[in-house]
Amino acid sequence: MKLKQISVFLENKKGRLHEVCDILGKNDINIRALTIAESEDFGVLRMIVNKPEQTLEILREKGFVVRFSDTVAVEVEDKPGGLAEVLKVLRENDINVEYMYGFVEKKADKALVVFRFDEPDKVVNVLKENGIGILEELEGL
Amino acid sequence: MIWNEKYECMDPQELKNIQLERLRNVVNYVYEKVPFYKNRLNTYGVHWKDIKSLSDIKKLPFTTKEDLRDNYPFGLFARPLNEMKEIHVSSGTTGNPTVVGYTREDIELWMEVMARAIACAGGNPGDMIQIAYGYGLFTGGLGFHYGALKMELTIIPTSSGQTKRQLKLMQDFKPRILACTPSYALYMVDEAKEMGMEPKNSSWEIGIFGAEPWSDSIRKEIEEIWNMTALDVYGLSEIIGPGVAQECSYKDGLHIFWDVFYPEVINPETGEEVKEGEDGELVITTLTKIGMPLLRYRTRDIVSIKYDRCKCGRTSPRISKIKGRTDDMIVVRGINVFPSQIEHVLLGIEGTQPHYQIIVDRKAHSLDELEIWVEVEEKIFSDEVKKLEELQEKIKKEIESVLGIIIKVKLVEPKTIERSMGKAKRVIDKRQL
Structure with missing residues (x-):
């Protein structure tokens, strides 16, 4: 299953990240994973939340530029070489990773890593064929 | 020295007779030679015979930059293209640039008025002049070049940029006159110090600065730092380029060469002439141009004019330094920039909403910086x-190719740009001009 990631455009200004998190907190939205990519003047906050549709709506209402992107949360063995195993499969199947970041929580003995690919549908199949687990739903977390 | 005593010091009454004759001639000439003017004069029902006194100029229609744009490229030329010896281009408000053509006679006129300007600033035949205005489509460099040739000066045509070389040539050749934008004169200060030069010891005695608005406090700064006299030159390519008006050493306004460029100062709203000394829009009629004469051209520059006699002996009226614009044009590093040009580019880039703001700044002793904020x-x-950086770069490259100067683009969050009454303020000018 693909996970809906929310991206938010943020200028590099004091307090902007706090504002976003504050809005989410007040609306009882839980952030499961997050990362920030930045350039000189601006940043893009990317996150996986428990209520993506609602989050998008609320942030848009508050005047933020937001969008959904399809990502895949991959289960990675929490041991040395665990991530390398997954990346090997991707490499052998000629799949390019746009970016990736880790989940805050773990699922049993697995770590969860969010991947952004050009063609997420194709990747989901490849991963399944190679016996690599992906997160099917957020509810269980 | 006074280059052309006959015209520059002529009794105003006598000169007005010449102006009237020339005005009647030019109205007749454009009627015969330029279909655009024939139509417009017919629409206004005015004929050269209706011009019986100079005040009858009010009967004539105005010409605007939009008229030039609408008749792009050669629609306002009064002579066939093969008689044009030179064509210059400046930025237009949107899309098409403004084109001006010069016949041999017009180039000679340009030489004449620029010789008058350099002499008015204190230049003498035999002096050496460093021309650090850009050469090319911009009229600054070549305009000065022609005037200096006519005056028999020794020309160092450095054009703009390459500051260290400019300064080295100044040090080694010792030119007496410098011609460039006032901001460039200040920009060179730090470079000079870096090279171990003492600006006070520069060879420049006279600076002829123009192509952008500047204040008396900048004059003082330039004069003190470089130990030279700094004087203002005025012009615009539509009329001829530099050489429309020039300050003399009394620094009490710019003498307009009114035997060839007839000035009016009007209320931009009503089109009525304002009283002497009041601020208004400068309107110029070219009285003797051949290639592209213009009737009552709206310069969009706000000035005041005074007709009292200057101590220098010239009898021409003097316009003030430019006090502002009636449109939203800004001048950045000598280049005219219209917000509409930027809007046009943003519209052309797929999906970009034109919510933008232009920020112009000039830090001490450096050149103007143009930054464009675009809301994401x-x-x-x-x-x-x-991908966002690619978009930023694309906007930057396209705007730079339209404006011809380096800019900075910054992507900002929506609603960052202040809106007043629903309309965004397009230009924030932080410069102390």
Whole structure:
């Protein structure tokens, strides 16, 4: 299953990240994973939340530029070489990773890593064929 | 020295007779030679015979930059293209640039008025002049070049840029006159100090600065730092380029060469002439141009004019330094910039909403900086920084190719740009001009 990631455009200004998190907190939205990519003047906050549709709506209402992107949360063995195993499969199947970041929580003995690919549908199949687990739903977390 | 005593010091009454004759001639000439003017004069029902006194100029229609744009490229030329010896281009408000053509006679006129200007600033035949205005489509460099040739000066045509070389040539050749934009004169200060030069010891005694608005406090600064006299030159390519008016050493306004460029100062709203000394829009009629004469051209520059006699002996009226614009044009590093040009580019880039703001700044002793803030809309937003940076670069490159100067583009969050009454303020000018 693909996970809906929310991206938010943020200028590099004091307090902007706090504002976003504050809005989410007040609306009882839980952030499961997050990362920030930045350039000189601006940043893009990317996150996986428990209520993506609602989050998008609320942030848009508050005047933020937001969008959904399809990502895949991959289960990675929490041991040395665990991530390398997954990346090997991707490499052998000629799949390019746009970016990736880790989940805050773990699922049993697995770590969860969010991947952004050009063609997420194709990747989901490849991963399944190679016996690599992906997160099917957020509810269980 | 006074280059052309006959005209520059002529009794105003006598000169007005010449102006009237020339005005009647030019109205007749453009009627015969330029279909645009024939139509417009017919529409206004005015004929050269209706011009019985100079005040009858009010009967004539205005000409605007939009008229030039609408008749792009050669629609306002009064002579066939093969008689044009030179064509210059400046930025237009949107899309098409403004084109001006010069016949041999017009180039000679340009030489004449620029010789008058350099002499008015204190130049003498035999002096050496360093021309650090850009040469090319911009009229600054070549205009000065022609005047200096006519005056028999020794020319160092450095054009703009390459500051260290400019300064080395100044040090080694010792030119007496410098011609460039006032901001460039200040910009060179730090470079000079870096090279171990003492600006006070420069060879320049006279600076002829123009192509952008500047104040008396900048004059003082330039004069003190470089130990020279700094004087203002006025012009615009539509009329001829530099050489429309020039300050003399009394620094009490710019003498307009009114035997060839007839000035009016009007209320931009009503089109009525304002009283002497009041601020208004400068309107110029070219009285003797052949290639592209213009009737009552709206310069959009706000000035005041005074007709009292200057101590220098010239009898021409003097316009003030430019006090502002009636449109939203800004001058950055000598280049005219219209917000509409930037809007045009943003519209052309797929999906970009033209919510933008132009910020012009000039830090001490440096050149103007133009920064454009563009609000990011959902349509163009990407979760990949790389794609946003590509967009930023694309906007930058396209605007730079339209304006011809280096700029900075910054992507900002929506609603960052202040809106007043629903309309965004397009230009924030932080310069102390």
